[in-house]
Amino acid sequence: MFLSQYTYKVDNKGRVSVPADFRISINTKFFNGIIAFRSYKFTAIEGLDFEKMKKIADSLDDLDFFSESKNDITTSILSDSYKLPFDSEGRICLPHELLKFANIKNQATFVGRGSSFQIWNPNAFKNYLQKVRSNIKKRKLSLIIKNTNNNDKK
Amino acid sequence: MFLSQYTYKVDNKGRVSVPADFRISINTKFFNGIIAFRSYKFTAIEGLDFEKMKKIADSLDDLDFFSESKNDITTSILSDSYKLPFDSEGRICLPHELLKFANIKNQATFVGRGSSFQIWNPNAFKNYLQKVRSNIKKRKLSLIIKNTNNNDKK
C-alpha cells in the first residue's frame, strides 16, 4: 500500500529516487520498475506497477472491441504510458514529456494513494492538499468516519 | 481497545515510547508499528494500526483514473499518513511535520479513544479535557434545574 509523501531531488539527467517504502510495495516480478502516465485530473504523473497496469489493460479488453470508449481509453492510456526501469539504486528517469506536463523542475513529490501513487511538483501538491483539507474539514469528515465504522462492523 | 492516557518524553531524535498497554492492542501482523496522520478536528495526531488504515484505504481507493468523486479525499488522507515502525523497545519516531502540527516539544500525551488513539501536546490536551468536562457539567446542571423546575410546577 502506498502511503505518505516524499519529496526528492531531480538531477539534471531527470533521475529521481523512488521512495524506498514505495519500492517495497511495487511488484517487480514482471518488470523491475514502474509505469507512468499523465494524470487526467491533476497536473501530475500517475504511477503504478506493471501488474496493476496489466489489470487495467485486461479490463479494457472486456469492453466491446469496436466501442468508441475502448478506443479512446486504450489509445490514451496505453500509448501514453512509459515503462521506467529502476537503476541499481532504485531511481527512475522521468522523460521530458512527463516533467513538462507536471511542471517538475528540481524536485518531485511522491504521493501515496493506496494502490497507486502520483508524482507532483512539490508546491503544486502543497497548495492542492491545503485546499482539499479545508474542504474536508467543512463537509465530508463525518461521512468518512461513518463509512469507516461500517467497515469495522463487517 | 485503547483506554486512558499516558504522557511520555520525546527525545531529541523525536522518539517516543508507545504505551505498553497500547502496544498490546495494536495489530502488528502486517506492519510492526502504527499509522499516524494529522487530525482534521483537533490540534493532535491521530494514531491507528495498519489493519485499520487498510480498511479505510480500501473503502476510499479505486483504480479508476477517470473518476472524480473519491480522488480528493483519497489523496488527502492517504498522502498525509505516516508509517511509523516500532524500534526494538517499542518506540516510534514522530516526523517533524507531525510534531509541528500538534505543537509537541519535549512531551507527548497518548490518549485512548477506543478503536484508535491520539497524540497530543500534554497541556493542550489538559485544557481540552477541562473544557469538555465543564461543558458536560453545565449541561447536567441545566438538566437538573429543568427537572427541579418541573417538580416545582407539580
Next chain:
DNA sequence: CCATACTATACCATGATATCCCATATAATA
C-alpha cells in the same frame, strides 16, 4: 559501411539519516 555524437544504462563513491543494539534507571510484580 564506418565514424562520430548523443543518449541511456550500469557502476561506484559519499554523506546524511534513520534504524538497530546495548546500557541504565525506574516502576511493578512475585
Next chain:
DNA sequence: TATTATATGGGATATCATGGTATAGTATGG
C-alpha cells in the same frame, strides 16, 4: 528482596538518497 517489565538515553551500524564517472547502445551523418 529478587525479578521482570518498561521507559529512556546514547552510540554503532546499515540503509538510503544523491552525485559523479565509465561503458554500452543507438541514432545520425558522411
